[in-house]
Amino acid sequence: MNTQNKKQDALDYHSQGRPGKIEVVPTKPHSSQRDLTLAYSPGVAEPCLEIAADADKAYNYTAKGNLVAVISNGTAVLGLGNIGALASKPVMEGKGLLFKIFADIDVFDLELNADSVEDFIKMVKGVEPTFGGINLEDIKAPECFEIERRLKAELNIPVMHDDQHGTAIISGAALLNACELQKKKLKDIKVVVSGAGAAAVSCAKMYLSLGVTPKNLVMFDINGLITTSRTDLDEIRMEFATSRKDINNITDALKGADVLIGLSAGDVIKPEMLMGMAKNPIVFAMANPNPEIAYDLAVKTRKDIIMATGRSDYPNQVNNVLGFPYIFRGALDVRATSINEEMKIAAVRAIANLAKKSVPDAVSQAYNARNFKFGKEYIIPKPVDSRLITEVSMAVAKAAIESGVARKAIADWSKYEDELKKRLGIDDTIMRQVTTNAKANPKKVVFAEADNYKILKAAQIVKEEKIAIPILLGNKEAIQRIIYENVLDLEGVEIIEPVLEQERIKKYAEALYQKRQRRGVTLFEANKLMRDRNYFGASMVEFGEADAMISGLTKNYATTVKPALQVIGVEPGVKRVAGMYMMITKKGPVFFGDTTVNVDPTPEELVDITLLVNKSVKQFNVKPRIALLSYSNFGSNTGEIPEKVRQAVRLLHKNHPDVVADGEMQANFAMNNEMLKENFPFSALSDAPANTLIFPTLESGNMAYKLLQELGEAEAVGPILLGLNKPVHIVQLGSSVREIVNMVTIAVVDAQAKTKPVTTKK
Numbered sequence: 001m002n003t004q005n006k007k008q009d010a011l012d013y014h015s016q017g018r019p020g021k022i023e024v025v026p027t028k029p030h031s032s033q034r035d036l037t038l039a040y041s042p043g044v045a046e047p048c049l050e051i052a053a054d055a056d057k058a059y060n061y062t063a064k065g066n067l068v069a070v071i072s073n074g075t076a077v078l079g080l081g082n083i084g085a086l087a088s089k090p091v092m093e094g095k096g097l098l099f100k101i102f103a104d105i106d107v108f109d110l111e112l113n114a115d116s117v118e119d120f121i122k123m124v125k126g127v128e129p130t131f132g133g134i135n136l137e138d139i140k141a142p143e144c145f146e147i148e149r150r151l152k153a154e155l156n157i158p159v160m161h162d163d164q165h166g167t168a169i170i171s172g173a174a175l176l177n178a179c180e181l182q183k184k185k186l187k188d189i190k191v192v193v194s195g196a197g198a199a200a201v202s203c204a205k206m207y208l209s210l211g212v213t214p215k216n217l218v219m220f221d222i223n224g225l226i227t228t229s230r231t232d233l234d235e236i237r238m239e240f241a242t243s244r245k246d247i248n249n250i251t252d253a254l255k256g257a258d259v260l261i262g263l264s265a266g267d268v269i270k271p272e273m274l275m276g277m278a279k280n281p282i283v284f285a286m287a288n289p290n291p292e293i294a295y296d297l298a299v300k301t302r303k304d305i306i307m308a309t310g311r312s313d314y315p316n317q318v319n320n321v322l323g324f325p326y327i328f329r330g331a332l333d334v335r336a337t338s339i340n341e342e343m344k345i346a347a348v349r350a351i352a353n354l355a356k357k358s359v360p361d362a363v364s365q366a367y368n369a370r371n372f373k374f375g376k377e378y379i380i381p382k383p384v385d386s387r388l389i390t391e392v393s394m395a396v397a398k399a400a401i402e403s404g405v406a407r408k409a410i411a412d413w414s415k416y417e418d419e420l421k422k423r424l425g426i427d428d429t430i431m432r433q434v435t436t437n438a439k440a441n442p443k444k445v446v447f448a449e450a451d452n453y454k455i456l457k458a459a460q461i462v463k464e465e466k467i468a469i470p471i472l473l474g475n476k477e478a479i480q481r482i483i484y485e486n487v488l489d490l491e492g493v494e495i496i497e498p499v500l501e502q503e504r505i506k507k508y509a510e511a512l513y514q515k516r517q518r519r520g521v522t523l524f525e526a527n528k529l530m531r532d533r534n535y536f537g538a539s540m541v542e543f544g545e546a547d548a549m550i551s552g553l554t555k556n557y558a559t560t561v562k563p564a565l566q567v568i569g570v571e572p573g574v575k576r577v578a579g580m581y582m583m584i585t586k587k588g589p590v591f592f593g594d595t596t597v598n599v600d601p602t603p604e605e606l607v608d609i610t611l612l613v614n615k616s617v618k619q620f621n622v623k624p625r626i627a628l629l630s631y632s633n634f635g636s637n638t639g640e641i642p643e644k645v646r647q648a649v650r651l652l653h654k655n656h657p658d659v660v661a662d663g664e665m666q667a668n669f670a671m672n673n674e675m676l677k678e679n680f681p682f683s684a685l686s687d688a689p690a691n692t693l694i695f696p697t698l699e700s701g702n703m704a705y706k707l708l709q710e711l712g713e714a715e716a717v718g719p720i721l722l723g724l725n726k727p728v729h730i731v732q733l734g735s736s737v738r739e740i741v742n743m744v745t746i747a748v749v750d751a752q753a754k755t756k757p758v759t760t761k762k
């Protein structure tokens, strides 16, 4: 895209539709007269009086506790200089947008016509009552130092100048990791800082507190090196003054330097300057929108470099967006009175550590990349990584509590973690519980289709997270090539190439032949079948050489389920298998059955399916409340389907009175027990909504879950295969890595349940 197009795109983005990037959205009902009476006069007087009597109540009755002011006077807007308060508004709205999408924090952006320090401080103090925190932005140095110092001292809510501390935290984390990768020790590195403004000074302070030796750091402003002989500088910058006489310019300073930090202006660093740097140099050119030296140019100049910029369109975006949303989230959640050094360092460590963990596929996909892995081009997490909210905010909140600036404690950290995820629309409480259970006793899971990137990535994740011990089936060479090409880490994982395992094939084939000789399988054919990875994998499970199998990514369901049925068969006492989905919705998990196996079940088969689902739901520690669905409510419509479901319910009520189930009913009545109670008060489900839905046909079940999934209303975990004697789980054709990981986790828990020692009654 050329520069003119880029410019027009940016202008269109801001002007199209409702101008600007943010709006205010009411959080309370407001449609009836009663709502309005409560929202405004006279009802509103009540919270006013409560707050007048106790100021802390503002956190209960108003948005204060989740509201941050992003405040600027427009004197150092990005690297654009002093463009004034109004012109800074798009940046401040942008910060508001980022606060909201990454940490669910609401923002009012305030652009102040306040050039003097005193005016600025006075205005901010004036608006303190409205906010839970103050994010100062793009205020030029040295005024920003005094403004922040005074506001921190005089306000009782957290104040942070993002350009100083946000940038220091992120670049601190990036520096720790870059040094580790380039095998440099912080105490030994020679650091050159281009820029001596808000960001540069604060970053330099952070590096010293992380272990950089003061005499090894030199700093430049627009007039050159900061030296002890300069008389034009304030005390804060003079802290970084050097008495070295051998440096005339930045080129001199960079000779033999290990690290260059750019927080000054675009394109001020030339390739020849980098040539003089030490072996394996680290360059963070963070000026926005244009870095001190372009990414491509820097990596072309020095092959041994670790290079980062503040931009999102190149690897290693060192930008304060990775910090401020989560730092404020943690601070607000414990009502911290300030953001102190302990909280900042906690954020640094959390961000640095997160970069070393396996990256979720959704993150790689957002950047059209195959697989990010800790290394020269991935030294810190990507801003779209949804784990940042839990990793960073929790670390910050903990540090606030431990360092004594929190006014609110967090008693249950795992509940807090769930709350944080819910803020981003991620409600995986149930999957987290399942994962915890899986980790308590990881099982051997054989991956039948291991010559596939997604399967291998999932195997890496479950290995790393200690959910399962993977065993890979497939052509060794092909598997190793995919591992190599995608820099996956599967060291030590067993790879089995079935066609080379003659002894095992013989053993498994004999067993299959014994089972199926009177059902058309000859020994010769059994031997042939065992070369198929699904038969081989299922046999490993049958023989106890693996605890569970995962397959199905590349073949249709029927083809994959057949080997499992033939080799393993159904549980004793069970007549058929069925499939279930766990739909993770905003209202909690809802289980759907049968969504995969039985096309048009009879009433008796519907009962079997219900019993299988009932048993499985209980294994998730959920008490099943089962609705058998149709297009009719308790006989309100005639027809084959309602009649079949009615009959199934009759059989259930007669033969299995312990199962909480009712129907036939329409899906909306199943999910809305108030409506059910009003119209059908006799129903067994009238006291709470159903959490388990049995569909009359495969068609309806399949449509329901796929629609819900596509509309973004729920995450589907499954299909969980029910009724097999040993755990084999079949992912859907084309599943994502996350879906595969979820299925492996479920397979492990299933294996745990199926291998539980039988307790004998005394």
Ligand SMILES: NC(=O)C1=CN([C@@H]2O[C@H](COP(=O)(O)OP(=O)(O)OC[C@H]3O[C@@H](n4cnc5c(N)ncnc54)[C@H](OP(=O)(O)O)[C@@H]3O)[C@@H](O)[C@H]2O)C=CC1
Residues within 6 Å of the ligand: 076, 077, 078, 079, 080, 138, 139, 140, 141, 162, 163, 164, 167, 194, 195, 196, 197, 198, 199, 200, 220, 221, 222, 223, 262, 263, 264, 265, 266, 268, 286, 287, 288, 289, 309, 310, 318, 319, 320, 321
């Ligand atoms: N990636 C990120 O997350 C962040 C990036 N930044 C970027 O860092 C830069 C500085 O921001 P900030 O500290 O807030 O702004 P300031 O205005 O406070 O500081 C700018 C500093 O750069 C110096 N400077 C300007 N031009 C040159 C030059 N040609 N050579 C050497 N030094 C120069 C100025 O010198 P003097 O003091 O003499 O005027 C000043 O010290 C901006 O480009 C900004 O976008 C800032 C925050 C976060």
Ligand SMILES: CC(=O)C(=O)O
Residues within 6 Å of the ligand: 077, 078, 079, 138, 162, 163, 287, 288, 310, 319, 320, 321
């Ligand atoms: C990222 C940022 O805050 C800046 O460039 O000013």
Ligand SMILES: [Mg+2]
Residues within 6 Å of the ligand: 078, 137, 138, 162, 163
């Ligand atoms: Mg800024």
